[in-house]
Amino acid sequence: MNENKYPVIVVGSGAGGAMAAYVLTKAGHKVLMLEAGRDYDPKTETPMFKTNGEAPLMGSGNVDKDFGFYDATVDGGWSVPGEPYTTGEDSEFLWWRARMLGGRTNHWGRYSLRFSEHDFKGKSRDGLGADWPFEYHELAPWYDKTESLVGVCGTNTGLDDMPDSSEGVLQPPPKPRVPELLVAAAAKKLGIPTAPMHRAVLTRAKDDRQACFYATPCGHGCSIGAAFQTTTSLIPMAKATGNLKVVTDAMVKNVTVDDQGKVTGVTYIDKNSHEEVSLQAKVVILAASACESARIMMNSKSKHHPKGLANSSGQLGRNIMDSTGTGLGAFIPSLAGRPKYNEDGHTANHLFIPWWGHKAHANNELDFPRGYHFEISSGFKQPGSGVSSGLQGYGSSLKQQVKDKYGAFVYLSLRGEMLPNEHCYMEIDEDVKDKWGIPVAKFHWKWSKHELNQVEHGLKTAKEILETMGATINHPLPSAEKAILKGGQIIHEVGSTRMGASPKDSVTNQWGQTWDCDNLFVMDAGVFASNPHKNCTLTIMTLAMRNASWLSEQMKKGAL
C-alpha cells in the first residue's frame, strides 16, 4: 500500500465507521481509519467500581464533564474547546461530540431496538417525512447479523412495535426490578404493555468480551467489554486482520475531488503538528457522525460541487431530526421503606414501555403522527450529589426522611419520533472557524406541532401511569413547549445526508453511496430517512454492515 494512497479511507471510529472498517478488513480490503480525537483504551481507562464520593463534586456534571465526572466521553460533550458551532436566530440546538477513538459508542445507553416495517414506510402511511428506500424484510437478516456480532440482550415479544430477532440471536435479558414491575402492573391496568429492554450488553461471554457482572454504569465505559463499544470489539477485531491502520488526532477538513468531480481522497489536520495532510483513496466513507459528515461535505465545495459535495439535490444538511425528549417523575409512597437488595443490574432499563399506539394511529385517534416509548428510571441507586427535596429539620429524623424516600422515586422518560421540517437544518457559518481553521456548522431548529402534541400526550400518559402507581401529582403539567428538551439534547441527530429512491430528493442511495459521486459513501446516521423513536445506534451499525458488504462486492467486481 502506497504510503499516501489507500483503497478505502473511513472517517470516524464510532458505530458506523468501526462497523464499516470491520466488514471491509474482514473481506480483505486495506482500510485507513481517521479519528478526530485521541486514542482511547477502555481496558486501562475505565473507572470501574469507582464511587461518586471518590470523584470531585460527588461525580456531578458540569461544563467539563456534562454527564458527570466518570462519563466516558473524552474531550467532548456539548462543547469542544476550540471547536465551536453556532445557531440561527431563535434556534436552540445542542451538538454532542466525543473526540476519542470509538466516539460516542464509549458512553451510549446501549439501547438497541430494531426499527419495524412501520418505521421504514411512515410517509406511505401518513404522507409525512420520507420513506426509506427499502423494506423491513430486506434489513431483517442484517439486524440478525449485527445483533449477533454486537451482542444484544432482550427477548422476542411479538409486539407490533418490536420485530422479533431470529431464534438464538438475542442473549437472555436480566430479571426486572421491583419499581419496573410496579410500572408494568400500572401500565397493564391502562392497557399499555411493557417489555424487556434490548441492550447491547452481554449477559453471556462472547469473543474476547466477558459477560456483564452487574455493576458500574455503562456510561463510564466497560473495561471487560460486556457493554458494547467499538474500542473493545470491532476496532481490535478489524486490527487483528492486519488490514486496518488507525490514525487518531486527525481532524478531517474536506474531501478532495478531481477535475471531473470524482472523489480522490481527504485532507486532514494533524492535531499534534497542526499540519495539513492530504491522502488519496479509491473510496471514501464518511462516518464522522451525521452533522460532522455533513459539515465535511459542505466544506468540500468545488467547481463540480458548488453547493457542497454531492449536493445536487440540495438536501445536504437538511432534514435533521433528533428524538423528542421529556419526562415526568414522582415519589411513589408505597415503595417507601421497601426491602433493600442490589438493584444495579446492567445499570439501565430492564423493562421499558414500547410504543403501544399503532392501532390508535390507524384509527386516527391521535393528534400526532408518530410514536414514542418510555424509559423507566428508578431503583436503589448509588448515592451521589442529589438528595430528595422537601426535607425538614435535622438529626436522626432528617436522615430517616432521606432513607424513607430512597428507592421510591420513579421517572418516566419519553423518547419519541420527530418529523423532518424545513426549519431544522444546518449550514456552514462562513464567519466562524474552529481552531484548526475549518468553518463551523450553524444549526437552525424549530419543533412542529407534531412533536409538541406528542409530548403533551406523553406527559398526560406518564401522569396516569404514576398516579395508578399511587403517586400524588399536585402540580399542573408543564406546557409541551416548556417540557420538550432542546434539539440535539437526546443525541440522536440524524438525516443530514438522507438516503432515498431518487437523486432529486436525497443525498445517497440505499447503500449510502452518494448519488453524485460513486466512490463517496456515508455510513453514519446522516443517511436516515426518518428517525423512529427507538434510538439510532443499532440501525447505524446494521446499515453500515449491509452497505459495507455491498461496497466490498462492488470493489471485488471492479465496479469501484
Add this chain to the structure above:
Amino acid sequence: MTEKYEVKLSRRESLKWLGALSASSLIPAGVAFAVETELTKGIGHWPTLKLSPITAKGYGKDPNLIIPPKSPWPKTLTQSQLNLVATLSDILVPREGEVPSGSEVGVPDVVDEWVSAPYSRQQRDRTTILSTLLWIGDEAKLRFGKTFNELSSAEQLMIIDDIAYDKNVKNEEFAQIIPAFSRFRSLVLAAFFSSPAGMKDIGYIGNVPIMGDYPGPTKEAMVHLEQVVKKLGLTL
C-alpha cells in the same frame, strides 16, 4: 463545640493530599471577600456578599478517571468557616451508634471543594452557602453575643429550630435563611450519604460484581411488591 475541624484524609487517601493541604489552608489570593451585613429593623438581617469570582480552572475535559484529581482547585473556606460547617454537619447528621457523623466522614471537605469550584452551579451555591454561614454567625452574635460554635448545644438548636422547617418561612425574619439553609442541608446530606459509611447507612448494596445471572429482587422484596400491587388494585 469549639474544637478545630481537621480536614479528613480518609476521603481521598493520597500522599499528594498533604501537599495540597498545606497550600489550601492559606486563603488563595483573589478569593478574599468583603462582607456587609444589613440590620434591617423588623425583617431581620441578611448578609450582602461581595465575592471575588473564583478564577481557578476546572479539571478539564480529559481528567484521569482512575485516579481522580485530589484537589482539583484551591479550597477557599477559612478555618473558622470549616469549624462552623463541621458543627452544622454534626447537628444535621449526628453520630448514631456505629454510624459516624457528618464531620467524621469529611463532609466539610466536600462542602469546601464544592463552594470553591469554578463551575456555574457551584458558584451559585457558594453565594447561598457563604450567606448561610454568615447569617448563622450573625444570628448567634445578635441572640447570644457569641460565635455559633461557642454556644451551648441548646442555644445552637434554638437557632436551628427556627431555620430548619419550611413552615417558619412565613416569618419574614427567616424568609431568606430557610431556603438557603435547605440548600446547605442538601449538600451536607449528599456528602454524607455518598461516603462509604453513608452508602452503608442508606442501604446501598450495589457496586459489587455478580458472577452468573443478575439475581433480581429477593423473596422479601417480591412479597412486599405483591402486597403493594394488591393494595393498589393492580396485578403483576
